[in-house]
Amino acid sequence: MNLSELYRRALNFEFLSAEEGAYMFEHAPLAEIAFVANELRKIQVPYNKVTWIIDRNMNTTNVCTANCKFCNFYRIPGHAEGYTTDIETYKRKIEETFRYGGEQLLLQGGHHPDLGLPYYVDLFRQLKALYPNLKLHALGPPEIAHICKVSGVTYYEALSALKEAGMDSMPGPGAEILDDRVRRLISKGKCGAKEWLDIMEVAHQLKLTTSATMMFGHVETIMERFEHLVKLREVQAKKPEDAKGFLAFIPWTFQDVDTLLKRIRRAKNDTTPEEYIRMIAMSRIMLPNVKNIQASWLTVGKQTAQLCLHAGANDFGSIMIEENVVSAAGAPHRFTAEGIQEAIREAGFEPQLRNQQYEFREMPLLEQQVINY
Numbered sequence: 001m002n003l004s005e006l007y008r009r010a011l012n013f014e015f016l017s018a019e020e021g022a023y024m025f026e027h028a029p030l031a032e033i034a035f036v037a038n039e040l041r042k043i044q045v046p047y048n049k050v051t052w053i054i055d056r057n058m059n060t061t062n063v064c065t066a067n068c069k070f071c072n073f074y075r076i077p078g079h080a081e082g083y084t085t086d087i088e089t090y091k092r093k094i095e096e097t098f099r100y101g102g103e104q105l106l107l108q109g110g111h112h113p114d115l116g117l118p119y120y121v122d123l124f125r126q127l128k129a130l131y132p133n134l135k136l137h138a139l140g141p142p143e144i145a146h147i148c149k150v151s152g153v154t155y156y157e158a159l160s161a162l163k164e165a166g167m168d169s170m171p172g173p174g175a176e177i178l179d180d181r182v183r184r185l186i187s188k189g190k191c192g193a194k195e196w197l198d199i200m201e202v203a204h205q206l207k208l209t210t211s212a213t214m215m216f217g218h219v220e221t222i223m224e225r226f227e228h229l230v231k232l233r234e235v236q237a238k239k240p241e242d243a244k245g246f247l248a249f250i251p252w253t254f255q256d257v258d259t260l261l262k263r264i265r266r267a268k269n270d271t272t273p274e275e276y277i278r279m280i281a282m283s284r285i286m287l288p289n290v291k292n293i294q295a296s297w298l299t300v301g302k303q304t305a306q307l308c309l310h311a312g313a314n315d316f317g318s319i320m321i322e323e324n325v326v327s328a329a330g331a332p333h334r335f336t337a338e339g340i341q342e343a344i345r346e347a348g349f350e351p352q353l354r355n356q357q358y359e360f361r362e363m364p365l366l367e368q369q370v371i372n373y
Helices: 003-011 018-027 030-044 085-098 117-130 141-150 155-166 180-185 193-205 222-238 260-264 273-286 300-307 337-346
Strands: 049-053 055-059 104-108 133-137 165-168 209-216 246-253 315-318 352-353
Touching: 003 018, 003 030, 018 222, 018 273, 030 273, 049 141, 055 085, 085 104, 085 117, 117 133, 117 141, 117 155, 141 155, 141 193, 155 165, 155 193, 193 209, 193 222, 209 222, 222 246, 222 273, 246 273, 273 300, 300 337, 315 337, 337 352
Parallel strands: 049 315, 049 352, 055 104, 104 133, 133 165, 165 209, 209 246
Antiparallel strands: none
16 A cells, blocks of 8 residues: 555545555554644644533443443442432532533443333433533443333434433443454443444434544454444444534543453553554544544543644543543543643643533633542
8 A cells, every 4th residue: 555645535535444544553654644634633623722621420320231341330230339320419410510610411321220211311301400501411322222122112212212301412432442343352241333333323313413432452453443433434424414423533542450351351551652642643534524533631641642632633522520430440640620721732722611512612710620539
């Protein structure tokens, strides 16, 4: 393959194949693919701003039957430490989030065998009745698949009911690597690759905005990473013209501390900063129909994330008032509202607060700048 020709095609927003993407990832100099990705970013996001958001990642429940080998957060049904969040806890944490300047709840949880569609519809209605201005960025394809199985409904029926009850958008967790060979090794109890993609396609038909993710650096091959990107791109290409579809793509590295995946499969997070920056750059190149690429400072840290802003990324994600799942597997990094803005400025960009729709927000007067859980 000719790298110059691949660069030319990428800069013309052409769809590269998985084989071409893998070849670039493995053979192109980092400076060259970073340059191409940065040029694409400047076209797609033509301003010198890097966006970020204030939100809280709460969990509906830690009870889960998926048995993901990379997750230290979940508890099996009947475990003494299992819980389902009560409405008073939601109220306390939502009001605290508002005081800190946030307006969104990123709401996820385990595959609880007793929680079906009626539970989530009722929960969303309660939260929206109490807090009409709250934005619910909620659940994810694996949870939707589980809810559908528990309640015996279709993806369309579940997502329609949840949207009517107050679900504003859907995050993209549980993608990991969209290949069933990998999924069987790391999480047999979670939905398959096709289910994940089909649910996102239905969400886009319903005009629900979503995001897409990839967790890499465990048992997958390089080719499987790039096939993952092609599958996301194909779903995005099918969305209705008036739907936003995938608003963002967020790749992060497997966090291995004390995980079953590390003990049983000998999977270890050996991803270097250069490899992560390469994946960010190639994500921008492989996904020309997804506007926003987010650097995962939570898993790779400040300095690597800053370099990603010169390699195709245009978003720094959330300060995360609360986050439990990735942190439980060893992600050590934290940001305050002040710190995330300073990090963006240090990298040569202007920080811009946003909402989940990637619309700009005015910076609120924060009750407390230091948010560190």
